[in-house]
Amino acid sequence: MHPVLKKPSQWNSALPLGFHGDAGPIAKHDSLFVLSFNGLMGEGATLRKRFIVTVIAKSKITVGTMDEIWKIFGWSMGCLLRGVTPSRDWAGRALEGSGKELAGGLRGAVVQARGDWEWYSDHLEMPRWDHKANNCWICGAGKMEGSNSWTRWQSDAGWRATRKTHESWLADRLAAGQLDPPAAFRFLEGFRLECVTPDILHVADQGVTSHLLGNIFFEIVAERGFGKPDIAGNLMALEQDMKKWYQKTQDRSQLRGQLKVERLKTSNEWPKLKAKAAATRHLAKYGLLLAERFNSGSEHDRRRAAAAKLMCRFYEIIEGEGSQLPASAIQELATIGRQFMGIYTALSKEAAQHRVRAWKMVPKFHIWQHLAEWVPAMWGNPRFFWTYADEDLIGSMIEIGKSCHPTTLPLTALYKWLVYLSEVE
Numbered sequence: 001m002h003p004v005l006k007k008p009s010q011w012n013s014a015l016p017l018g019f020h021g022d023a024g025p026i027a028k029h030d031s032l033f034v035l036s037f038n039g040l041m042g043e044g045a046t047l048r049k050r051f052i053v054t055v056i057a058k059s060k061i062t063v064g065t066m067d068e069i070w071k072i073f074g075w076s077m078g079c080l081l082r083g084v085t086p087s088r089d090w091a092g093r094a095l096e097g098s099g100k101e102l103a104g105g106l107r108g109a110v111v112q113a114r115g116d117w118e119w120y121s122d123h124l125e126m127p128r129w130d131h132k133a134n135n136c137w138i139c140g141a142g143k144m145e146g147s148n149s150w151t152r153w154q155s156d157a158g159w160r161a162t163r164k165t166h167e168s169w170l171a172d173r174l175a176a177g178q179l180d181p182p183a184a185f186r187f188l189e190g191f192r193l194e195c196v197t198p199d200i201l202h203v204a205d206q207g208v209t210s211h212l213l214g215n216i217f218f219e220i221v222a223e224r225g226f227g228k229p230d231i232a233g234n235l236m237a238l239e240q241d242m243k244k245w246y247q248k249t250q251d252r253s254q255l256r257g258q259l260k261v262e263r264l265k266t267s268n269e270w271p272k273l274k275a276k277a278a279a280t281r282h283l284a285k286y287g288l289l290l291a292e293r294f295n296s297g298s299e300h301d302r303r304r305a306a307a308a309k310l311m312c313r314f315y316e317i318i319e320g321e322g323s324q325l326p327a328s329a330i331q332e333l334a335t336i337g338r339q340f341m342g343i344y345t346a347l348s349k350e351a352a353q354h355r356v357r358a359w360k361m362v363p364k365f366h367i368w369q370h371l372a373e374w375v376p377a378m379w380g381n382p383r384f385f386w387t388y389a390d391e392d393l394i395g396s397m398i399e400i401g402k403s404c405h406p407t408t409l410p411l412t413a414l415y416k417w418l419v420y421l422s423e424v425e
């Protein structure tokens with residue numbers, strides 16, 4: 001039961017709210033932290049859907065800073081939650097004019113958090129990806145051998161029976177000597193662990209799909225698939241072929257810049273495409289086209305094409321359906337999640353057997369399983385709460401932040417943001 005909205009009638013006038021946090025570079029050794037919130041039912045341009053709570057240079061964040069931010073944000077959201085003007089401010093000081101109805105009786109309830117894994121770890125105290133005992137905030141999976149390993153994908157994987165609830169998570173924290181919940185959960189009334197959502201942009205587009213496409217592209221180039229005598233020539237031919245595909249499909253989210261080997265591999269020589277998230281998502285179809293064109297019929301090539309086909313089908317479902325998914329789509333997405341992981345795992349094991357750095361498995365693949373299997377049933381279509389609009393806002397605030405003096409950055413950036421909003425109306 002919600003601590004404030006205890007009656008069904010109260011939910012009828014409550015609008016669901018979500019918040020997003022992230023940071024972006026504004027200087028060589030500093031970045032700008034941005035916290036914003038939005039209504040989850042609204043439609044329209046980014047500037048009309050996102051409301052900035054605060055901005056602050058990460059270099060200025062010290063012990064207790066985030067607690068104060070969460071306290072003020074929680075108080076503000078509490079006012080929206082009750083739907084009346086408050087009797088006291090965030091510091092407990094008395095206010096005049098309390099008890100007046102806000103927004104014609106409407107309320108706002110925070111029910112969702114969005115961000116990347118690093119932000120969840122740093123500011124919501126979720127497990128880090130490299131934690132051994134438990135590196136997932138959704139279940140009990142960890143970096144260990146056995147049934148609870150995050151690399152397990154089968155239907156009988158042990159972690160499937162360890163799905164966390166808010167209560168079980170708090171109990172585990174208490175048993176580990178952590179007496180208080182993280183600040184965000186203390187100050188945001190009704191905010192629960194289940195509200196911390198995986199995100200398509202970070203988990204799929206910049207995660208699993210980037211690995212998939214990096215491997216497909218690099219294998220075809222390394223195997224001289226386009227008939228050129230060396231990798232450089234085949235890479236150039238791949239880039240020209242991709243441009244022809246873009247011209248044919250009229251895709252607007254195109255890969256920017258020259259396609260070099262460094263964009264197909266990480267610094268540790270593992271294949272992974274380096275590109276903007278939207279460009280990567282749109283290139284999934286081209287990746288499937290290549291995987292099918294260069295399918296020799298070998299088991300490896302069949303697996304490669306099958307993995308690409310499943311990823312394209314994942315995107316096809318979320319792009320073609322509305323916010324509430326039908327039961328058939330929920331079931332198909334869950335099946336895709338398991339099948340994709342099974343195929344990719346086989347490709348990863350094959351590469352390991354041949355001592356080749358390819359088809360790397362990383363913990364994001366485990367979160368991808370939750371994104372495909374559990375999120376649709378609980379939250380609906382993940383396309384309706386991906387963080388593209390949030391990232392656009394971060395980008396705008398970074399440009400504003402770069403124009404501000406470091407000593408007055410928070411106040412100046414917020415003022416310039418308001419000026420910018422008034423100019424674009």
